[in-house]
Amino acid sequence: MDNSMLFAKFWGWYLIIFFLILSLNPKRIKQIFSDLNDEKFLILSAFIAIIIGLINIIFHNIWELNYKLIITLIGWLSLFIGLALFVLPKQTVSFLELVNIKLVQVIYMLLFFVGLYLLNTTYGIVLI
Numbered sequence: 001m002d003n004s005m006l007f008a009k010f011w012g013w014y015l016i017i018f019f020l021i022l023s024l025n026p027k028r029i030k031q032i033f034s035d036l037n038d039e040k041f042l043i044l045s046a047f048i049a050i051i052i053g054l055i056n057i058i059f060h061n062i063w064e065l066n067y068k069l070i071i072t073l074i075g076w077l078s079l080f081i082g083l084a085l086f087v088l089p090k091q092t093v094s095f096l097e098l099v100n101i102k103l104v105q106v107i108y109m110l111l112f113f114v115g116l117y118l119l120n121t122t123y124g125i126v127l128i
Helices: 003-024 027-035 039-059 067-087 089-123
Strands: none
Touching (some): 003 027, 003 039, 003 067, 003 089, 039 067, 067 089
C-alpha cells in the first residue's frame, strides 16, 4: 500500500471518529479548550501536533489536485498549529476558541465530509 492510501485511511477514520465523539459528547469540546489553559497539556498537545505534522509532511508532501492535496494540507495544518501552540500559546488558544465558537457547525460538517471523502477514495464505496 502506498503512503497516500495509508494516510487517506488514517485521516479518514480519524476525522470520522473525531466528528462522532464531538457530536455525541459536545461537553468534550469545552473540556479540550479548558485543558488548553493548562501549560502541561498545551505543551504536550503542541508536541504531538508537531510530530504528527512532520511525519505526515515527510512521508506525504504531494501537491496534486486530488485527495493527496487534502492529506498534505492536513499535515501542514497540524505542523503550523503545533508550532503556534508552542511559540504563541495564549494567542493561538484564543484564536482557536474564536474560530470554534463562530464556525463550529461548519467545522464539524467539514470534518465529516472530508473524512467520508478520504474513506471513499481508499475503499471505493461510492462510485462518482
